[in-house]
Amino acid sequence: MHDPGAAARDVEAENESLRARLDYLVEQAERNHEIMCRHQAFDLEIVGSDSFQALIGTIFRSLPAIAGLDIVTLSLVDEDADIRTVMDKLGVDFNDFPHMIFVDAVAALGFVPSRSEVFTGPPKPMLGPYHPAGHQPMFPNQPPGLQSIALVPLLRNKRLIGSLNLGSLDPTRFTPAMATDFIEHMASIIAICLENVISNEMLKYIGLTDSLTGVYNRRYIDRRLLEEIGRARRQAYRISCLYIDIDHFKLVNDSSGHQGGDEVLREVAARIKAELRLSDALGRFGGEEFVVLLIDANLDSATQVAQRILQSIAGAPFVLSTGESLRISVSIGAATLDDFERDHAIEGVAQELVAHADSALYKAKEGGRNRVVSFT
Numbered sequence: 001m002h003d004p005g006a007a008a009r010d011v012e013a014e015n016e017s018l019r020a021r022l023d024y025l026v027e028q029a030e031r032n033h034e035i036m037c038r039h040q041a042f043d044l045e046i047v048g049s050d051s052f053q054a055l056i057g058t059i060f061r062s063l064p065a066i067a068g069l070d071i072v073t074l075s076l077v078d079e080d081a082d083i084r085t086v087m088d089k090l091g092v093d094f095n096d097f098p099h100m101i102f103v104d105a106v107a108a109l110g111f112v113p114s115r116s117e118v119f120t121g122p123p124k125p126m127l128g129p130y131h132p133a134g135h136q137p138m139f140p141n142q143p144p145g146l147q148s149i150a151l152v153p154l155l156r157n158k159r160l161i162g163s164l165n166l167g168s169l170d171p172t173r174f175t176p177a178m179a180t181d182f183i184e185h186m187a188s189i190i191a192i193c194l195e196n197v198i199s200n201e202m203l204k205y206i207g208l209t210d211s212l213t214g215v216y217n218r219r220y221i222d223r224r225l226l227e228e229i230g231r232a233r234r235q236a237y238r239i240s241c242l243y244i245d246i247d248h249f250k251l252v253n254d255s256s257g258h259q260g261g262d263e264v265l266r267e268v269a270a271r272i273k274a275e276l277r278l279s280d281a282l283g284r285f286g287g288e289e290f291v292v293l294l295i296d297a298n299l300d301s302a303t304q305v306a307q308r309i310l311q312s313i314a315g316a317p318f319v320l321s322t323g324e325s326l327r328i329s330v331s332i333g334a335a336t337l338d339d340f341e342r343d344h345a346i347e348g349v350a351q352e353l354v355a356h357a358d359s360a361l362y363k364a365k366e367g368g369r370n371r372v373v374s375f376t
């Protein structure tokens, strides 16, 4: 017999189930929307990063949070250590980025090309359980209990430049069967951003260094001096300047040729540098002249550093690639910033400091060379 009450109850139950399903779908859609918004915000943030440091800082800081990951690391191929050298010169301290890994060869990334690679194209992400034996190098400083990982190739024009390494304590987070479109898309944006900032940093570096000796150029020293004077005034420490000129350098060129002269310039730069602290700055001002900015050094300490440089250059012969051995000496003028200059415009003070060191150098040359004279 037809029970109208039962039919109504069925409809109601079906209704309720449909409503629950709808609620679930709405909730899922909202969640997905929220994830998408967070990822879009991340994309915008990395695209807007104007330096290597800012970019990797954002990746390591934001990606674990937005993607709910327990560890994110980045491996970059840096065959001749060019990236590391340039970033180091530009002041990036890699101790601040323990998840940044540099490898010397593409093979070290772990994307071993399969025999059929020619047919399948560039490497694909590798997802699955974490195996310490093979994966530990990609996850140094990992949290205990790492269970599943994704190694996502970073590709630029089909060239492997590195890998984005994602890790989770959840064993089901990355499995081999999982779709990888999303993480591949993310990795492609990261790869473009990385290539961009690295090229920009390289250009910046080239514009600030002397190509012959690898030390800074005049443009960098002039700029750095302005920054340092501002900081020294705020933090009340001394800055000193050494103006260094190789003695009778023309004779070196005349006797050993331009090539020999270049070798001497490189070696002089290296010997000066070896006597400096990391916070000091060495620049070649053109020709055979070098300028050193000594940070947190008064005239006494500047003179001591200058004497060490003098010794290091005159103390041991320069052996050229031809086997020729040369005795080289330098003359050095030292000057320091005085407190009474605090009220003056920074640009004027900077020029004056270098001019004082230059005029002391002139006296050192006049006094017979191979000596240090302080500006007083």
Ligand SMILES: Nc1nc2c(ncn2[C@@H]2O[C@H](COP(=O)(O)OP(=O)(O)OP(=O)(O)O)[C@@H](O)[C@H]2O)c(=O)[nH]1
Residues within 6 Å of the ligand: 212, 245, 246, 247, 248, 249, 250, 251, 253, 257, 258, 259, 260, 261, 262, 265, 286, 287, 288, 365, 369
């Ligand atoms: N090899 C080489 N020589 C350079 C370079 N730049 C400048 N020079 C040379 O440096 C020499 C500088 O000579 P001078 O300014 O006369 O000075 P000096 O012979 O060092 O004599 P004092 O400074 O008075 O002791 C010149 O012969 C320049 O040609 C360079 O990049 N490479």
